[in-house]
Amino acid sequence: MSNTWNQSCLMGAEDTLSFLVCVFHALEEWAGLGQVEDYLSVLEYLLWVFTPLAIVFILxxxxxxxxxxxxxxxxVYKRKNQLREAYCNNLWDGARKTLATLWDGHGAIWHGYEIHGLEKIPDEGPALIVYYHGAIPIDYYYFLATLIIQKGRTCxxxxxxxxxxxxxxxxxxxxFSVIHGPQEECVRALRNGHLLGISPGGVREALLSDETYPLLWGKxxxxxxxxxxSQVPVIPMFTQNVREGFRSLGTLSFFRWLYERFRLPVAPIYGGFxxxxxxxxxxxxxxxxxxxxxxxxxxxxxxxLESRSVDGPWITADS
Structure with missing residues (x-):
C-alpha cells in the first residue's frame, strides 16, 4: 500500500519541489526514519535513568x-622562590595556608562544614587525634584546613x-607531613611536640564500613x-553524615573478598552529595x-562512639 502510494506520488509530481518531497518520504520510509521519534523517546528515557547514576560515580x-x-x-609554589620572604621562616607555610583556605571554602560551600570542640585541641604541644574513616576522608581534610587557619597548627x-x-x-x-605509620616514627612526631592524626580502621573501614557507621578496628x-x-592525650573525632556524603560498594561480597584476600582497595566509591x-x-x-x-x-x-551529635547516626562496634 505504501509502495503504491510512493509510486503514484512520484508519477503524479507536477514540479521539482513535489518530486523532491516524494523522494524524501520514500527515503524516510525505506530507512525506517519514521521511528526516529520513538528512538529519541527511548534515548531520552535512558538518559533520564542513567545520568543521575553516572553523576554519583563521577563526583x-x-x-x-x-x-x-x-x-x-x-x-608552582616551589619554583617561586621569591615568595619565601612573604611567609615566616618555612617555605611551605604560605602554601599550606593557601590550600587550607581553598579546602575550607570547599567544605563551607559544598557541605556547610562545621567543627565543634576545636578548643579541645591544644594551642601548643602534642596530642593524638583518633578519627572514624569515611569512604573518602574529606572531613579530615577539612579538619586539617580549619586547624591551620584557626589554630595556626599543622597536624x-x-x-x-x-x-x-x-x-x-x-x-x-x-x-602536609603524612607518614606511613611505623610506631617509632609516630612516637617521634609526638615527642617533637606535633599533633598526630590516626584512623585505626584505615582503608578497611573506609571501604567496608556502611551507613550504620561500624568501627572496623578489629584488635x-x-x-x-x-x-x-609518647605520654600524650588522645582526642577522639567523629564527623556526622560523612557516610551520607560518600559511600563505597565495598560492602558487596566481591569487593570485600578482593580486599580481604589481596588487600586491593578497588571498591568503587560514589556520592559527593x-x-x-x-x-x-x-x-x-x-x-x-x-x-x-x-x-x-x-x-x-x-x-x-560518644563523639557524635545527639541526632547523628548510630555507630556500632565491629560487625
Missing part, C-alpha cells in the same frame, strides 16, 4: 581533581602505604601504644601510666 573524581590541582599549586597524619604509590602525591604528602591497639609511649558535615571532637583522654594499650584502645573506642 568523587572531582575530589581527586582538587587534590591534583593542590599538587600542581605546590609545584602530622598516618596514611596507608598505597597512598604513597599514587603518581604525583609525593610532594603533597611531604608538605588494633598500636595507636594506643603510641599514645602510651552536598550534605551537612559536622565534626565533633570529644574530651581529651589524658595519659594514664596505669592502663595498658588494650584498655586505652577500648576507652578510645567508647569515646569515639
Amino acid at each position: 568523587p573524581f572531582l575530589i581527586v581533581i582538587l587534590l591534583y590541582l593542590s599538587i600542581l599549586f605546590l609545584h 602530622h597524619s598516618v596514611a596507608d602505604h598505597f597512598l604513597f604509590k599514587i603518581p604525583g602525591f609525593k610532594l603533597l604528602l611531604e608538605v 588494633r591497639k598500636g595507636f594506643a601504644q603510641v599514645a602510651i609511649d 552536598p550534605v551537612k558535615f559536622r565534626t565533633f571532637l570529644g574530651d581529651p583522654i589524658p595519659y594514664d601510666p596505669n592502663i595498658n594499650a588494650a584498655e586505652l584502645s577500648e576507652k578510645v573506642r567508647s569515646s569515639v
Whole structure:
C-alpha cells in the first residue's frame, strides 16, 4: 500500500519541489526514519535513568581533581622562590595556608562544614587525634584546613602505604607531613611536640564500613601504644553524615573478598552529595601510666562512639 502510494506520488509530481518531497518520504520510509521519534523517546528515557547514576560515580573524581590541582599549586609554589620572604621562616607555610583556605571554602560551600570542640585541641604541644574513616576522608581534610587557619597548627597524619604509590602525591604528602605509620616514627612526631592524626580502621573501614557507621578496628591497639609511649592525650573525632556524603560498594561480597584476600582497595566509591558535615571532637583522654594499650584502645573506642551529635547516626562496634 505504501509502495503504491510512493509510486503514484512520484508519477503524479507536477514540479521539482513535489518530486523532491516524494523522494524524501520514500527515503524516510525505506530507512525506517519514521521511528526516529520513538528512538529519541527511548534515548531520552535512558538518559533520564542513567545520568543521575553516572553523576554519583563521577563526583568523587572531582575530589581527586582538587587534590591534583593542590599538587600542581605546590609545584608552582616551589619554583617561586621569591615568595619565601612573604611567609615566616618555612617555605611551605604560605602554601599550606593557601590550600587550607581553598579546602575550607570547599567544605563551607559544598557541605556547610562545621567543627565543634576545636578548643579541645591544644594551642601548643602534642596530642593524638583518633578519627572514624569515611569512604573518602574529606572531613579530615577539612579538619586539617580549619586547624591551620584557626589554630595556626599543622597536624602530622598516618596514611596507608598505597597512598604513597599514587603518581604525583609525593610532594603533597611531604608538605602536609603524612607518614606511613611505623610506631617509632609516630612516637617521634609526638615527642617533637606535633599533633598526630590516626584512623585505626584505615582503608578497611573506609571501604567496608556502611551507613550504620561500624568501627572496623578489629584488635588494633598500636595507636594506643603510641599514645602510651609518647605520654600524650588522645582526642577522639567523629564527623556526622560523612557516610551520607560518600559511600563505597565495598560492602558487596566481591569487593570485600578482593580486599580481604589481596588487600586491593578497588571498591568503587560514589556520592559527593552536598550534605551537612559536622565534626565533633570529644574530651581529651589524658595519659594514664596505669592502663595498658588494650584498655586505652577500648576507652578510645567508647569515646569515639560518644563523639557524635545527639541526632547523628548510630555507630556500632565491629560487625
